[in-house]
Amino acid sequence: xxxxxxxxxxxISTKEMAASYEVLQFVSKHCTSNxxxxxxxxxxxxxxxxxxxxxxxxxxxxxxxxxxWLGKTVEFMQKHDLEVHEMxxxxxxxxxxxxxxxxxxxxxxxxxxxxxxxEYVFGLVNEGGYIFVDDTHKTPVRELCHSLVEKFGYExxxxxxxxxxxxxxxxxxxxxxxx
Numbered sequence: 653x654x655x656x657x658x659x660x661x662x663x664i665s666t667k668e669m670a671a672s673y674e675v676l677q678f679v680s681k682h683c684t685s686n687x688x689x690x691x692x693x694x695x696x697x698x699x700x701x702x703x704x705x706x707x708x709x710x711x712x713x714x715x716x717x718x719x720x721w722l723g724k725t726v727e728f729m730q731k732h733d734l735e736v737h738e739m740x741x742x743x744x745x746x747x748x749x750x751x752x753x754x755x756x757x758x759x760x761x762x763x764x765x766x767x768x769x770x771e772y773v774f775g776l777v778n779e780g781g782y783i784f785v786d787d788t789h790k791t792p793v794r795e796l797c798h799s800l801v802e803k804f805g806y807e808x809x810x811x812x813x814x815x816x817x818x819x820x821x822x823x824x825x826x827x828x829x830x831x
Contacts, residue, residue, distance in 0.1 A: 678812040688754035695759035696725035712737035752778035
């Protein structure tokens with residue numbers, strides 16, 4: 653995974669824009685341990701490649717609010733012989749009725765887009781499922797995440813910053829729907 657990440661931040665994106673390596677390790681460990689049947693990757697990029705590389709038995713759907721970025725993700729995955737799973741533009745995805753997901757990686761768009769869609773995304777988590785909200789080191793993302801945990805009656809299952817010491821200072825919160 654380290655080589656894949658390094659190439660991605662050197663040729664496609666930047667360390668500041670891509671999900672952090674530490675977050676990807678945290679998410680990989682969670683998905684490998686839990687083998688979710690349905691995964692939703694919101695915000696295409698290195699997370700899409702890493703999730704595909706895990707070889708979990710479940711299905712993966714990726715969405716992005718930027719069609720061009722989605723295309724770059726597909727090209728990167730094809731270059732590395734990774735399975736290109738279902739890929740959608742966010743607006744098209746939201747127009748269709750959705751079944752729930754067992755794991756959601758939430759890193760969609762810029763922060764205003766993420767905040768505007770977070771409540772909808774929380775509603776897509778299956779009973780017993782998880783959502784990992786990235787970039788909770790940013791106060792508005794963290795506050796809305798905590799507010800929605802309370803509103804939906806979910807619980808915080810972990811914070812990636814508590815699992816590892818991130819040099820980047822970035823971290824995310826893993827939330828579980830128990831009801």
